Amino acid sequence: MPSSLANPNSGGLPRFGQPRINRAPSKILAISAPWLLVMLGSLSPLWPIIASGPVIPPLGFLLLVIWQQLRPGLFPVWAGLPLGLFDDLFSGQPFGSAVMLWSASMILLDLFEARFPWRSVVFNWLVASCLTLVYLVCAAWLAGANHTAFAVIWPQVLLSILVCPILAQLVSMTDRFRLIPIRKR
């Protein structure tokens, strides 16, 4: 009989993450995509912007936080160590600052997850915003900022909070992408 009845998606594009006959998601892609996305966020110092102040949100950190909120348990609790090391290579912060702050955030988010397993979008956004605020203030303090430089981070804090929902969309898109059934079963 016509296969279009058996597989209603055969005409159009394959829907992300939907099971298809004889196909399964690639294990490599499913595991590596979240890590790669966070690392890509850490590479923002390579953007063609020579900024006169801290303006770009800490994209690597935000992406890690959002992954952890949307897909709890996908990253192991210790993911802050390797990902923070990578971020420190490019960020310009004193080496080790991201390792420490990201590890602390991952532990904090895991405890939070156990306490509030059911969360709304707004609640996630609020938590990510507060965490980012604390992270940026700590990072500025570790970078040896004087009083003037503390005032400098507010635009970055605001931008980070505003960019959260967009990054959440990116994360959920990547989440669907990583589960595309491409491997022959």
Next chain:
Amino acid sequence: MVSTPGNRRPGHSRRAQYNTFFNYLLAVGGLGIGAVLLLVSLDNGAAFAGARSAANSATAPVGVAGAEARHESTSWFATLAGYFTRGSRVASLEREVAEARVRLAEQAALRHENERLKALLQLSESESKPVAYGRLIGSTSSSTRRFATLSLGATKGITVGMTIRAPLGLVGRVLEVGHNTSRVLLITDTESTVPVRRASDGVQAYATGQGDGTLRIRLAATGINPLRKGDAIVTSGSGGLYRPNEAVAVVVSLLPDGAIARPLSDPGMTEYVAIERAFDEVAAKASTEVVAP
């Protein structure tokens, strides 16, 4: 709404329980490792320079492509903006050119006089010839520190302490050198201090970065603040790192013990920067060792 995957309580499986426990142990270990790394790097800023340089060299091609795109896009915007401000700008430029011609003649006379006087004193001053020209291919735009990445490294003869100059003025100096890239401390960084003076009369001061693109000018001598809005600030050459009389900034607002100045060179707007030797290599070596990134 989000639900847990339910792997926090692994049930009776001893293996799963150990797995959860060791994950946590590793996470806390990561926290400790981070703290140790941080202490080491705060104590000695150059501690992880090798790893940073290697990472920056590996990703340099992306940055070079981006730097080209940046220059293209900024000049495109400038062209567009030019249509709206053309008339008044042409008038003011014509006036400036007329004034500049007179100044140029005066300068030429002064240069001749200067050469003659130097010959009398038998002073020999080496000309500041750039070692190389390169691009700034990235900056730490999400950190409060102000570093940039230069597209040249040890293979092009770059060494620590060389100064970076844009056509409009001083940009910074080389802090770490990698194989293909180097790390530049911009003058707007909070740890950067440039010995400067007022161009007109030589009032001595120090220009420290504020991390937001402006410079804090601190006068070397206390007393009545002689600075005025619009004063041009140039390097004084003391300390031996920066060549004297290089344009640095213009005063924009006054403070009781100094001023806030805006740097003349915008590293984001310049396509190429010139890399020059430190003014006095011996003195420069001594003064680069104290700065920790």
